Amino acid sequence: MATASSTPSPDHLRMLVKVARMYHERGVRQPEIAAHLSMSQPRVSRLLREAAERGVVRTVVVSPEGVHAELEDALVAQYGLRDAVVVEVEGAGVDVIPALAAATATYLDATLAGGDVIGVSSWSATLLETVKVMRARTKTPFAAREVVQIVGGSGSPEVQLHATRLTSRLAELTGARPVFAPSAALVGSPELRDLLSKEPAMAAAMQAWSRLTLALLGIGTLEPSPLLRLSGNAITPEDQKRLKAIGAVGDVCARYFDAEGEPVAAPFNDRLIGIDLAQLRGAERRIGVAGGLDKVAAIRGAARGGWINILITDMEVARELLASE
Structure with missing residues (x-):
């Protein structure tokens, strides 16, 4: 032939x-x-x-409506990501959380492997919505060994249930053991932080941070989200001003960073109970879930600084990230 x-x-x-x-x-x-x-x-x-x-037959992949593979590939290439998921949200000003939550639930269902140790940020409304729509895993072995809070999960009684429910429900869905961080994210003094860190339950959670294989992360701006504000873990307006003055654009687990993703010297760092960048980078997969044009600078910084290496976001944000890099 x-x-x-x-x-x-x-x-x-x-x-x-x-x-x-x-x-x-x-x-x-x-x-x-x-x-x-x-x-x-x-x-x-x-x-x-x-x-x-010989090119007699050429394979062409046609993305169905609502699938934005070219944007995803461009984000991966431009920001050095491991993967990206871009969702379409109908209409301007529409709440992006339901679409992001559905996409995150689907992504986890397809990619969770047996034995994962999953870290989860406690005060993310999008992640809370994700576990509401996520299906239980019926495959064996179970998809995870542990689901660990990676920032203090205690807060005001009105919303304390949310952080607890996020961790416990994700553990239930994946067949994992929940590991709670029974402390506020921001405490009153460095001395109190040191004392709380030595409490057996809190120490166990902090030790588990070194075992993470996957982290589920919300990405915040200087303006606290409604859920975080209600929890009592939000930073003060004075701290917001200080952070802005030193160039902070966003946070992951209350660890603030600048436009290049470099950690900043926040005035409350020594009072914070939460995973830091060095520990977070130990997780092979770091999934940032965030959308809305108000978060573009924060998402860009999180990607540049390696806080995340997988991004789930909406189409408008994806286009801004690609246009402004």
Whole structure:
């Protein structure tokens, strides 16, 4: 048989086209093609392979409506990400949380592997919505060993249930053991932080941070989210001003960073109970889930600084990230 590097005869090319059209356009199976043309099935297979090599057959992937593979690939290339998911949100000013939550739930269902140790930020409304729509895993082995709070999960009674429910429900869905961080994220003094860190339950949670294989992360701005504000863990307006003055643009687990993703010297760092960047980078997969144009600077910084290496966001944010880099 002629090779792709040689010049085939017109008769051979006609045979390539005939076999290719029967297989790709008419859906005729290879054994039936072989019988119809009185040739062996291995020869049919070789002809189909040659048709692809010569460009007689070209495979084109057409993304369905609502799938933005080109944007995702561009984000991965531009920011050095491991993966990206871009969701479409209908209409301006629409709440992006339901779409992001649905996409995150689907992504986790497809990518969780047996034995994961999952770290989860406690005060993310999007992650809370994710576990509401996520399906329970029925495969064995279970998808995770532990689900660990990676920032203090205690807060005001009105919203304390949210942080606890996020961790416990994700653990239930994945067949994992929940590990809670039974402290506020921001405490009154460095001395209190040191004392709380030595409490057995809190110390166990902090030790688990070194075992993370995956982290689920919200990305915040200088303006606290409604959930974080209600929890009692939000920074004060005075601290917001200080952070802005030193160039902070956003946070992951209450660790603030600048436009390049570099950690900043926040005035409350020594009162914070939460994972830091060095510990977070120990997790192979760090999934940042955030959207809305108000978060573009924070998301960009989180990607640049390696706080996240997988991004789930909306289409408008994706376009801004690509346009402004």
